[in-house]
Amino acid sequence: GAVVSQHPSWVICKSGTSVKIECRSLDFQATTMFWYRQFPKQSLMLMATSNEGSKATYEQGVEKDKFLINHASLTLSTLTVTSAHPEDSSFYICSARDTLGTSGRADTGELFFGEGSRLTVL
Amino acid sequence: GQNIDQPTEMTATEGAIVQINCTYQTSGFNGLFWYQQHAGEAPTFLSYNVLDGLEEKGRFSSFLSRSKGYSYLLLKELQMKDSASYLCAAMDSNYQLIWGAGTKLIIKP
Numbered sequence: 301g302a303v304v305s306q307h308p309s310w311v312i313c314k315s316g317t318s319v320k321i322e323c324r325s326l327d328f329q330a331t332t333m334f335w336y337r338q339f340p341k342q343s344l345m346l347m348a349t350s351n352e353g354s355k356a357t358y359e360q361g362v363e364k365d366k367f368l369i370n371h372a373s374l375t376l377s378t379l380t381v382t383s384a385h386p387e388d389s390s391f392y393i394c395s396a397r398d399t400l401g402t403s404g405r406a407d408t409g410e411l412f413f414g415e416g417s418r419l420t421v422l
Numbered sequence: 423g424q425n426i427d428q429p430t431e432m433t434a435t436e437g438a439i440v441q442i443n444c445t446y447q448t449s450g451f452n453g454l455f456w457y458q459q460h461a462g463e464a465p466t467f468l469s470y471n472v473l474d475g476l477e478e479k480g481r482f483s484s485f486l487s488r489s490k491g492y493s494y495l496l497l498k499e500l501q502m503k504d505s506a507s508y509l510c511a512a513m514d515s516n517y518q519l520i521w522g523a524g525t526k527l528i529i530k531p
Contacts, residue, residue, distance in 0.1 A: 410467050414464060
């Protein structure tokens with residue numbers, strides 16, 4: 301299947317600092333990428349939908365000024381957690397669909413997930 | 423509102439068969455997905471159903487009944503490595519995925 305790469309896998313930072321997480325589609329172009337947060341023993345929670353060349357769409361309750369999303373190209377979306385605090389510690393996962401079929405496969409609606417980034421804020 | 427229901431936890435024995443049920447209510451429907459997620463890892467795709475019936479893929483099969491808003495994931499010949507959470511997700515008319523909370527499957531020897 302199509303490949304999505306996420307970096308970094310693990311990050312530990314001090315409270316008040318900012319952390320950037322990258323999500324790349326390696327073998328297809330993605331006009332839309334999704335950012336999720338997952339707390340221990342809970343399901344995925346959609347934070348925002350990242351749209352290439354336009355503003356991200358945030359879910360209710362997600363602060364857009366705190367979680368900055370940039371989707372500058374068809375293969376890269378970034379999530380920046382600004383002024384991180386311990387309560388932001390979580391597993392952040394991105395995903396994308398190959399809606400353009402650029403991987404050579406028809407779009408079945410399947411989401412391709414990055415490996416996830418575990419953020420720990422001290 | 424939109425809602426996905428699946429059991430929180432299930433236990434099964436190695437070599438046995440287990441069925442994980444999922445019911446959904448969405449605004450429109452564009453398919454039902456099952457994902458497997460091991461602790462600390464991202465979800466991996468298992469199956470996609472958009473038409474009624476059973477889709478078989480090796481040891482795993484997925485069933486869908488659109489009229490009943492119901493799906494199940496069937497796992498045969500259970501192996502210890504199948505211990506994971508299984509996430510049910512339905513795609514609504516806007517092609518957004520509505521996620522269930524996941525079913526934690528515990529496999530015992």
